[in-house]
Amino acid sequence: MTRLKVVHGGIIPLLRGGVTLWMTRASNALESKTATFARIGRVSLSILFYPPHPLAFVGILLRKEEASQVVGVYDDLQDLKSSLSYVKAVLLDAEQKQEHNHELREWLKQIKLIFYDAENVLDQVDCQTLHKQVVRDYGTPKDKVGRFFSSSNPLVFRCKLAQQIKDIRKRLDRVAADRDKFGLQVIDVDRRVVHKREMTYSHVVESDVIGRAHDKEKIVKLLMEPSLDNNAGSKHISVIPIVGIGGLGKTTLAKLVFNDERIRESFPMKMWVCVSDDFDIKQLIIKIINAVTVSGTTSADALVPQQTLRDMDIEQLQYLLRNKLTGQKFLLVLDDVWSEDRAKWIELRSLIRTGGDGSKIVVTTRSHSIASMMGTVPSHDLECLSLEDSLSLFVKWAFKEGEVEKHPNLVTIGKEIVRKCKGVPLAIRTLASLLFSKFEINVWESLRDDEIWNLPQKKDDILPALKLSYDQMPSYLRKCFAMFSLFPKDFEFQTGHVLSLWSALGLLPSPSKNETSENVVNRYLSELISRSFLENVRDLGTSYYFNIHDLVHDLALYVAKDECLVISSDSQSIPKNVLHLSFIEFDLFLKSFKPSLLGVRSIVVPTKQEHKGIGANNEDLFPTWVLSCKYLRYLDLGDSTFETLPRSISKLKHLRYLSLRNNRRIKKLPASICNLQNLEELNLYGCVELEALPENLRNLINLQRMLITTKQSVLPESDIANLCSLEELDIYGCDNLESPFVGVKLPALQYLRVMRCKNLKCLPLDTHHFPQLEKFVVDECGKFELSDGHENMNSVLRCFELEELPEWLLNMTSLKFLHIWTCPRLLSLPSGIHRLKSLEVLRIKRCPKLYRKYQPQVGEYWHQISHIKHIQILQ
Structure with a gap:
């Protein structure tokens, strides 16, 4: 059977086998970052709009020297910066308040449109700068003369840009003048916010809960087990996290456990605290003290008035809490934890360690990182309900007792609705409640055929529940x-x-x-x-x-509805200000309505496997649709079937991504494609009829990733070598290619993958040719010989026929990832593999002889690889 995996948007059939060697430099992938910036060459503009929070962060950085040298409009840009700063100060407050104020929402939409226009104007600076660099480095005298008489003339460009900036500043100033009437406050820090949800409570009717008996027993068992001391003389309180998306029933499960008779007997003190979005230590202490009081374990004379608690300082409160917990074996439920602030958690944990031996904490959260931070045992990941349990829950909420037997036809429709809910209890209850005591079949069918997010939403419905996570x-x-x-x-x-x-x-x-x-x-x-x-x-x-x-x-x-649009057969028009378009049906490109697409930034045709090869096939596609998108950044025409691209594609000068992957008819690309100086990725993967790559690829000076399939026997190597930003190169199905890049240096290349090039013989894999190479993948290249630069100059790596890995592999001390798949004749790994101390990930799949020998814990040679952090061995 053919295996498929998706890489960079392409579908790769893995018909045989292969070995992947990935070497990476040390990096801190989890290092915190500053604000996200849209890189606009020498001018950087940070804009993040998204409804219902359309403007999350706005900032502008101007690099004075480069900006003034490039376009000579530094003063105008500084004026725009001042206007942007004037508005930025209150945008975070406006974002948080706009859902409850229609007029404020409309004000934010106007601001949003102005900022997008500003970004487009400033992006022209990048386009102009890159074009100027290409003309300087590779242009002919004719190019330079032509530039003087074109719209790219520096004087003409500077005047036009200055006017555009002034117009935007005036628009922004007019709209910003209305900010005072909304009573907005200055907020300097973009803190994550979450809408208040109903405070949870500990009571639950067990007969109302379906499908959670097994989960309950697992948590109860963990609570009944004795706690282990983490070190001598130190109190250790077990923390059991329950993790899952909103609506799965984490709180309900915690309630079942909290009220179990065995827990009542085992824990004389129980406390239920809803943490929600605010992990404020003082407020949590007050909540826990109140929970202790409510539990009945404190005498009446120990009750503390609420106002008294609020008036106490943190020192007084922590003394009171420690006094109440000292020596008491307790169960504390911290429900709905959102904060990832580890310092606060450690502070709270230290305060409650005075409890008696065997004290336990149950935490419910949507975040695995929070569970990892707080938990002392593996998280209990709450699964979705089975179809049987889902239907039982649905029936319970949709019918009164005794009614279900009277309406078997509705139960049949209900089963289809339940399948759509994918086992999420909150979604099931939401839909079932809408149908309660309604027996008209058309009502049920309408609900079955509708989308959940289009349903009338209340605070308990599934979208608000999920949106809590989004808002956070x-x-x-x-x-x-x-x-x-x-x-x-x-x-x-x-x-x-x-x-x-x-x-x-x-x-x-x-x-x-x-x-x-x-x-x-x-x-x-x-x-x-x-x-x-x-x-x-x-x-x-x-x-x-x-x-x-x-x-x-x-x-x-839901959150993208104002700016992202999925075009379907039901679409009647395209809103004027839409930014991103997705076509889920291929014949919708040239639908009869005439959209205005000037501001569109993305066109996506996300093909499913069963639709492969039947994409957009009308040659009028570009004049009618694409070329009207002046500011297009992302153009995915994967699986299209047209034979040519027009020369006018060069007009899309803002384009960063262009994909023609798996177009099996296109034979030639226009030379003008190399005028797309902003292009970061060119995807020609699977273009099996493409006769040659276009000339002057070197002009794509911003290109970082390139995926190619071509009939060429010799690639334009000198052009590719001049792509100084090229980090990834994927060569697929180039059957005429034999020995590329000999004598050519690719200075920035970090990732090279070669696949299904049946006549490829060698690649010069050394630091001279590829000084920055970190990852190299070869697959289904039957004639390929891997030169290692040492004694074994011709060690053969032949995928499906591979019987052993070369010993020089052990010299690759920076090797971090080793992936081996579908090598049925491979007998063993090098005996000294334990010397690869940097190796972090080992994946072996469909290598039956290796599976038996290296099977975790029981394999004969397991000890040789047991030091590796992540091991996956599959049959």
Whole structure:
């Protein structure tokens, strides 16, 4: 069976086998970052808009020397900066208040549009700078004369830019003048906020809960086990985290445990505290003291009036708390924890350590990182309900007792609705409640066929529950998350997908020293994973594969609705100010309505596997649609079937990403494509009929990632070598290629992958040719010979036929990732593999002889690899 995986937006069939060697420099992927900036060449503008929080952070940095040298409009830019700063001071406050004020929402929308226009104007500075550099380095006298008489003439450009900046400043000043009527306050720090939810409580009717008996027993068992001292003479309180997305029933499960008879008998003191969004130590102490009192374990004369507690300082409160807990065996439930401030948690933990032996804490949270920070035992990850339990819960909430037997036809429809809920109890209850005591079949069918996010929402519905997690995200992560709305439900994402999109749209900060863009993206994805927003996550060491739950996808649609639009057969028009378009049906490109697409920044055609190869095929696509998108940054035309690109594609001078992956008809690219100086990624993966890469690739001076398939036997190596920003090169299906890059140096290349190049014989893998190379992948290249620069100059790496790995592998002391797949003849790993102290990830798949020998704990040679941090061996 063919295996498929997605890399950088392409579908790669892994028909045979391969070995992946990934060497990386040390990097701190978890290092905290400053604000996210959209890199605009010599002028950097940071803008993050997203409804219902359309402007999360705005800032502008002007590099005086370079800006003034490039365009000579520094004074105008400084004036714009002053106007931006004037508005920025109150935007965070406006963002938090706008959901409850329609007029304020409209004001923010106006601000948003002005800032997007400002970004487009400033982006022209980048375009002009890059164009000037190309003309200087590679231009002919004719090019330079032509530039003088064109709109790129520095004097003409400077005058036009200055006027545009003045116009934007005037618009901004007019709108900003209205800020005072909203009573906005200056907020300098972008703190994560969360809407207040109902305070939880400890009572629950056990018969109302379905499908959680097994979970309850596991938590009870952990609570009944004796606590282990972490060191001699030190109190150790076990902390048991319950983790899951909003709506799964974490609080309900904690209530079941809290009220279990065995727990009552085992813990004479019980306290239930709803933490919610505010992990304020003083308030938590007061809540715990109140919970102790309510539990009945304190005598009446020890009751402390609420006002008295509020009047106490932190020293008095902590003394009172310690006095109440000392020597008492207690159970404390901290429900709905959001704060990742470890210092606060340590402070609280130290205060409650005076409890008696065997005291326990149960924490409910949506964040795996919080669970890891607080927990002393592995987290209990709450699973979705089974279909059977989901249906039982649905019936319980949709019908009165005794009614269900009278309406079997409604139960059948209800089962279809339940499937859509994917086992999330809160979603099930929400939909079932809407149908309570309604017996019209058309009502049920309408609900079945509708989207949850379109339903009338109340504070207890599923979207607000999920949105609590969204609101708690830092501002830089919110817009990144919203981009998931452009892809269909059940889409399998990979790090490369989001890297391409987020980078093209300016949502990523520049990587720090010893860090790559991929590291930054994986850090962002790790944050989303910790917040339970991603599911089916597979961590491959250097990248993630994942899906998002349908309800989370609905949330992305909801928060992105004003600026992201998924075009379907039901679409009647395209809103004037939409920024990002996704076409889920291929024949919708040239629908009859005539949209205004001037401001569109993204066009996405996210193909599913079953639709592969039947993409946009009309040659009028560009004149009608794409070329009207003057400020387009991201253009994904994967699986398209048109045969040519027009020369006029060079007009898309703001374009950062262009994909024609898996276009099996295109034979030639226009030379004008090399005028896209802003282009960061060119994806020609799977363009099997492409006769040659265009000339003058060297003009793509901003290109960082390139994926190519071509019939050429010789690549334009000198051009590629002059791509000084090129970090990743993926060569796929180039059957005529034999020995590329001999004598050519690729100074910035960090990642080289060669796949299914059947006649490829060698690559000069040494520090002279690839001084920055960190990762090298070879797969299905049957004639390939790997030169290591040492004694074994011709060690053959032949994937499917591979029987042993070369001993020189042990000299690769910086090797961090070793992936081996589908090598059925491979007998063993090098005996000295334990010497690879830097090796962190070892993945072996479909290597039956290795599976038996290196199986964890029981394999004959397990001891040789047991030191490796992450090991995955699959049959």
